[in-house]
Each structure stands twice: as C-alpha cells, then as structure tokens.
Amino acid sequence: MAQYARVIDELMQTSGVHAALVVSRSDGIVIDGNVHVGTDADAIAALAARLYSRAAQAATAADGTEPGFLHLEGERGRVCAVGHGDLLLVTVAEPWTNLGLMRLAMRRLAQSLS
Amino acid sequence: MPAADDIRRWSHELATDPQSLSFADLAEALRQQGDLETAERLAARGLERHPTHAPALSVMARIAEARGDLSAASDFWDRARRHHPTPTGGAANGSVASPRTNGHGAPAVATTGGRLTGAAYPTASYAAVPTFSASLASPPQRPEVVRSLVADADGLLLASPQPTDDMAVLEAMAAAVAGVGDDAARAMKHLNLGAWHALVLETAGDSLALAPAPHGSLTVLSVARHVPIGRVRALLRVATARAAADGF
Numbered sequence: 001m002a003q004y005a006r007v008i009d010e011l012m013q014t015s016g017v018h019a020a021l022v023v024s025r026s027d028g029i030v031i032d033g034n035v036h037v038g039t040d041a042d043a044i045a046a047l048a049a050r051l052y053s054r055a056a057q058a059a060t061a062a063d064g065t066e067p068g069f070l071h072l073e074g075e076r077g078r079v080c081a082v083g084h085g086d087l088l089l090v091t092v093a094e095p096w097t098n099l100g101l102m103r104l105a106m107r108r109l110a111q112s113l114s
Numbered sequence: 115m116p117a118a119d120d121i122r123r124w125s126h127e128l129a130t131d132p133q134s135l136s137f138a139d140l141a142e143a144l145r146q147q148g149d150l151e152t153a154e155r156l157a158a159r160g161l162e163r164h165p166t167h168a169p170a171l172s173v174m175a176r177i178a179e180a181r182g183d184l185s186a187a188s189d190f191w192d193r194a195r196r197h198h199p200t201p202t203g204g205a206a207n208g209s210v211a212s213p214r215t216n217g218h219g220a221p222a223v224a225t226t227g228g229r230l231t232g233a234a235y236p237t238a239s240y241a242a243v244p245t246f247s248a249s250l251a252s253p254p255q256r257p258e259v260v261r262s263l264v265a266d267a268d269g270l271l272l273a274s275p276q277p278t279d280d281m282a283v284l285e286a287m288a289a290a291v292a293g294v295g296d297d298a299a300r301a302m303k304h305l306n307l308g309a310w311h312a313l314v315l316e317t318a319g320d321s322l323a324l325a326p327a328p329h330g331s332l333t334v335l336s337v338a339r340h341v342p343i344g345r346v347r348a349l350l351r352v353a354t355a356r357a358a359a360d361g362f
Contacts, residue, residue: 040304047301054297055315058290058322062261062283062336065319072298075308079301092305103343 004032007089007109014105016097022113023049025088039092044079048090052081069103084110135160138169150177166197172359184348191355198359258341260320262353264362265291267330272362287334291324295332298324314346323350333357 004022011020012034021033021041028049035041056067072079073095080102081090089110091102124140137160144153157173164170175190263274263284269292274284298310313324323335323346333354337346 043304047297047304051294051297051301051313054290054294055313055322055324058287058294058324058334059315059317059320061286061290062322063317063319065317068316068318070313070315072301072310073312074302074310077305077307079305079307092307100344 003112003114007112008032008034010109011089011091011102011105014091014093014097014102016094017091017102018094019044019090019092021045021048021090023088023090025049025052025083025086031087035092044090044092048079048081049088051079052083052088056083069107071099071103080106082106082110084113087113089113133163135164135167135169138167138173141170141173145173145177145180150180153177166193168194168198171197175356179352184345184352188348188351188355191352191359195355195359258338258345259335259349259353260338261287261334261336263288263334264327264357265289265332265334267295268292272331273357273360287336291322291332291334294324295326295330299326312347312350314343314350316343321346323347325350325354327354327357327362331362333362 008020008022011017018036019033019039019041021035021044022031023029023033023045024031026049028046030041030045033041033045035044051072052067052070055070059065059067067083069082070080075095077092077095078097078099079090079092080099081088083089087110089106091106093102121140121143124136124143127134127136128140137156141153141157141160144150144156153173154177157170157177161167161170161174171190171194175187175194178184178187178190261274261280261284264272265288266272269289271285271288294313298313302308302310309326311325315322317339319339321337321339321341321343323337325333327333333350335346335350335353337349341349
C-alpha cells in the first residue's frame with residue numbers, strides 16, 4: 001500500500017487535482033486514494049471504472065487493442081484514468097489543470113502499480 | 115469534380131456580375147482542383163460582400179482543414195452552421211451546389227448518410243454545407259483519421275465517410291460507443307463537473323475520440339496512433355463542428 005500512497009501523493013501535488021485514486025478495474029472499488037473534502041471517492045471509483053470499461057470496449061471494436069490513458073473533459077473539470085493490469089489510476093481535476101503534465105505523470109506512475 | 119464548362123460559366127457570371135453568388139461555386143471548384151490559394155482568395159473576397167454566405171464559409175473551412183489549420187476550420191464550420199442552423203442535407207459528394215441552381219421553388223427531399231432531410235427544410239444554399247460523410251474522407255487531407263462516424267443514441271450508425279468500407283467495424287463501433295456517452299454524462303453529473311464535451315481514449319493502437327451531438331448522438335473518431343493527442347482533440351473539434359453543420 002505504501003507504493004500506492006506515494007503515487008497518490010505525487011498526483012495530489014499536481015495543481016488543480018482534487019482526487020487521486022487507485023481503483024479495482026473489474027469492480028470499481030477504491031483500493032487507496034486521497035480526495036478533497038466533499039468529494040465522493042466511491043462514486044468517482046465506480047463511475048470511472050465503468051466509463052473506462054465501456055470506452056475500452058468501444059476501442060476494442062475499432063481495432064482490438066488494449067486501452068491506455070483516458071480523459072473526459074467537462075465544463076467544470078476533467079476525469080483522467082489509466083489502467084495497469086486490474087488496477088486503474090484515476091484523477092479528478094479542474095478544467096485548467098495541465099493535462100499534458102498529468103497525462104505523463106499518470107502513465108509513468110501507473111507502471112509502478114502492481 | 116466540376117466540369118470545365120461549369121467553371122467557365124461561373125467565371126463568366128462573376129465577371130459580368132461581381133455581386134453574383136457563383137464565387138462560392140467557383141472557389142469550391144478550384145479547391146477541388148487543388149488550387150487552394152486562388153480558391154481562398156476568391157472565397158475571402160466574396161465573403162467581404164456576402165459575409166454570411168454558408169457555401170463560401172464551408173469552402174474556407176475545407177481550405178483551412180487542407181492546410182492543417184484546425185482552429186480556423188472549426189471557426190468557419192461554426193459560422194457556416196450558425197448562418198444555416200437548420201439541419202440539412204449536404205451534397206453527398208461534398209460538392210458545393212449553388213443556391214441558384216438548386217432553386218428557390220418547392221422544397222426538396224434528400225437523403226444524407228442514411229438520413230432523410232424533410233421537405234420542411236429549405237434547400238437553397240443549405241445544400242452547400244458539406245456532408246459530414248464527405249468531409250473527413252479525403253486521404254490526402256486526413257490521413258490520420260482512420261475511421262469517423264456519427265452514431266445515434268441507440269448505437270446505430272448515422273453517417274460515416276466510409277459507408278461501404280469496413281461496414282461491420284463501423285457498426286460495431288457505433289454499437290459499442292452508445293453507452294459511453296451515457297456513462298460520461300452520468301459521471302459528469304455525479305461529480306458536478308457540468309456537461310461533457312470530449313472523451314479521448316489512447317490505446318496501443320488507434321486513439322478513440324468522442325464528442326456529444328444532439329439527441330444523444332455521438333461524433334466518433336478513430337485516429338492513427340502516430341497522431342499527437344493534442345491534434346486528436348483538435349480533429350475531434352473539427353469533426354464535431356462539421357457534424358453540427360451537417361445537422362447531426
């Protein structure tokens with residue numbers, strides 16, 4: 001779990017990030033995470049896991065390859081997720097967050113999950 | 115591709131009547147022949163006299179796309195749609211049909227990408243707004259877009275530039291993305307993040323990009339893996355604007 005804490009702490013230090021979670025990809029359960037007050041970690045985990053799964057199915061229909069980094073943009077924020085095995089690294093961030101930095105960090109950190 | 119006779123006729127019309135709307139036909143013909151500079155000059159000059167002429171705006175959009183200026187392309191598509199916001203059928207082959215040659219008489223009924231555009235819609239210059247299916251199809255202009263489609267809320271294919279190519283794959287994609295839009299909207303609502311406007315999933319192969327369209331439909335792009343992710347988003351914006359201009 002210490003490795004998860006390190007990953008989560010690093011992501012939470014990114015400006016604009018208000019939730020960082022390690023989630024079970026198969027059932028959408030939170031394994032570890034840190035969220036700002038008022039943020040529902042369980043809801044983020046469940047919704048992100050489902051969205052990732054559905055998007056992955058669509059990508060598979062297109063060319064049958066494994067999914068990687070996902071980002072969903074909304075008016076008031078964005079959700080990012082990247083899978084590694086049965087784990088999913090999820091962040092929720094402000095719309096002005098540097099997506100490029102977050103993407104690189106999440107892809108790198110996801111590799112350290114096991 | 116317009117015939118040489120058409121080009122001569124439009125040139126003559128424009129020479130004898132500088133206010134003529136045939137400048138858009140002529141610009142589109144030149145664009146199709148690859149003379150982007152002359153086409154752009156002609157369309158831009160015509161837009162000075164007719165700034166809301168949708169066919170000319172769509173020509174400018176396609177020229178911008180051909181040059182890779184996706185931001186300008188989005189703006190021109192948006193302007194074309196704003197000036198003709200009613201859903202319409204475009205020319206299926208992407209040609210710009212003249213408002214005059216289409217006539218202002220009885221409303222026409224036309225099919226576009228499997229859709230029926232009803233008689234209630236005006237025809238005239240609306241027909242000049244190009245179809246979504248004709249837009250991203252050209253390999254020289256959009257080699258990075260592997261597949262693109264519009265899927266309805268029930269997971270059915272509405273339109274695609276490749277209707278006869280990979281039909282099974284396109285239909286499978288349309289079916290597979292149907293729930294993704296709902297899930298994206300649900301996630302945004304629960305997390306109080308407002309309406310969603312883009313979803314991009316990178317994979318080991320092609321990237322998948324989605325954006326919402328009216329009535330629960332989705333604009334979907336499958337983009338080659340070598341395309342930078344920022345450009346994927348830009349392509350999605352253009353495709354979305356273009357689909358909207360086509361009434362999807």
